[in-house]
Amino acid sequence: MKIHEYQAKEILKKYAVPVQDGIAIKSMNEFDSAIQQLQARGINQFVVKSQIHAGGRGKGKIYNPANRDELILEGGVKFTTDVQKAKDYASKMLGNLLVTHQTGAEGKIVQTLFITEGLDYKKELYLGILLDRAASKNVIMASTEGGVEIEKVAEETPEKIIKEWVDPAIGFQGFQARKLAFGLGLEGNAFKNFVNFILKLYKAYEDTDASLLEINPLVITNDDRILALDAKMNFDDNALFRHKDIADYRDLNEEAPLEIEASKYNLNYIKLDGNVGCMVNGAGLAMATMDIIKLAGGEPANFLDVGGGANKETVANGFKIILSDPNVKAILINIFGGIVRCDRVAQGVIDAVKEIEVNVPVVVRLDGTNAIEAKEMLENSGLNFSVASTLKEAAEKVTNVLAKV
Known part of the structure; x- marks a missing residue:
């Protein structure tokens, strides 16, 4: 089962994993309240994010579902410091058709938006956890090529992907977290914060019976914090009986x-x-x-x-x-x-x-x-x-x- 970015971040927050702050809305009537709540938290930069079960949202295109030749907006993820502009982006995304390379030509209707804080950062990284069936172990993959699809990195520059397998008998160890941090070339506070981040992230992955947990991009802020700018989680359907709260996240609008x-x-x-x-x-x-x-x-x-x-x-x-x-x-x-x-x-x-x-x-x-x-x-x-x-x-x-x- 797949869930939306904002739902994945709700789960990660429960495990104290640092994530980009934001508020999900399903109608424009909720927009002003969401902005006011973010401003009350000291946030004055905003990102309007379309929520669909597909990647490539930032490079996607928004069309009028009643007339697919009518292009409404370039990009399903928009940054701005202007509240009125954020509202304009939101009104153009919500209820319209988002087409990305992963949705195919049929696209997906955007029924939820995630209004988030805009962050200043100096580096994008990639981090993913999934089951390696051939090895019968979970594998953690990290790369300095954040913001790029991992399949493209694997094809063009495979040497830039670091992999660390987790023995299920002993679990994820601190030395493995440090090994990943060294492999990414991190130092000082960024190194310490990354180790703390990945240890909490792995616990979230394991506790929720996830089959995939991908953070792309994972960012290093200007003050060396490590945050999940995006988050993608898939879950083992056979384990959902143990996680009714997660099963409730299922969005039938996103399924065939x-x-x-x-x-x-x-x-x-x-x-x-x-x-x-x-x-x-x-x-x-x-x-x-x-x-x-x-x-x-x-x-x-x-x-x-x-x-x-x-x-x-x-x-x-x-x-x-x-x-x-x-x-x-x-x-x-x-x-x-x-x-x-x-x-x-x-x-x-x-x-x-x-x-x-x-x-x-x-x-x-x-x-x-x-x-x-x-x-x-x-x-x-x-x-x-x-x-x-x-x-x-x-x-x-x-x-x-x-x-x-």
Whole structure:
């Protein structure tokens, strides 16, 4: 689960992590109050920040959602010392469409703004914490190239990324924090403040079951304070039952409608840009299915994992989700019968198709327990299924069907 910058900073404040001060607003009626509160704290420089679940906001463009050819504002993050100008920026951002390189052409409607303090600083750094699955350890990444996307740094100047892995048996140690500070070339108070910062940041990451915590940029102010100028946090969905306060941060406006609908049925669904709908059990098999569709010349329209217990209900709900995408021209069902028998899956597919209007070709490949019986059931159902024995055959059949559509 992703959250907004202002929400991430609320969490970090609870762990005494120094962050840029600010107030979130959802309507222009709240703007004046937010400015007055910031001014009461001695703040006279302001940054108006659009809040969407995508990066590149500062370089994005604000458009009129009713007329996407009408450019309203260059940039979704604006600095000013003038209150009236800040208000003008806010009015142009709120309720309008922000398009960045991460949102794609469809963009995102800005429904929340973060009105923050403008800070004077002398250096931008990068700091990120995430799970390195290959090493089975959390890794902390730091770089002197703050304000730049870490992917770009990794591609162009990988030597500028410092990495420190944390042994889960002993946790993050002070010497590792100091090693990172030395690697960033910090000295004096900046060195001490960074060590204190990263130790608190790591505790916030670990305590909240985060899967990503990225501070970009992390700034060194003119008086050597270390502050999070931006903050991005993602969380392990499987651990949210332990963090109801964090689960409440979920913003459905930032999620794809079909993905929200799929989550109601405990289906793991991610929409893609292709035309072959995929219904598979198991994440690994789903990935392999998408790969082989590509190899056969097709384009997967989605990732859909119906889980280990595929039955009539899950299959029917899977059909509903897949067919809600108008780009889908054919469906490939690829189920391995391990936890669940293939004949039960086949009956579930037959029952679901009888109840739901499936108006595109369907290719079914079932393998595992009772696969032979399942194939006979599908072929004798009187329904318009194309049955395959292997994954390669299934992918070829679905791409051949598409060629005729």
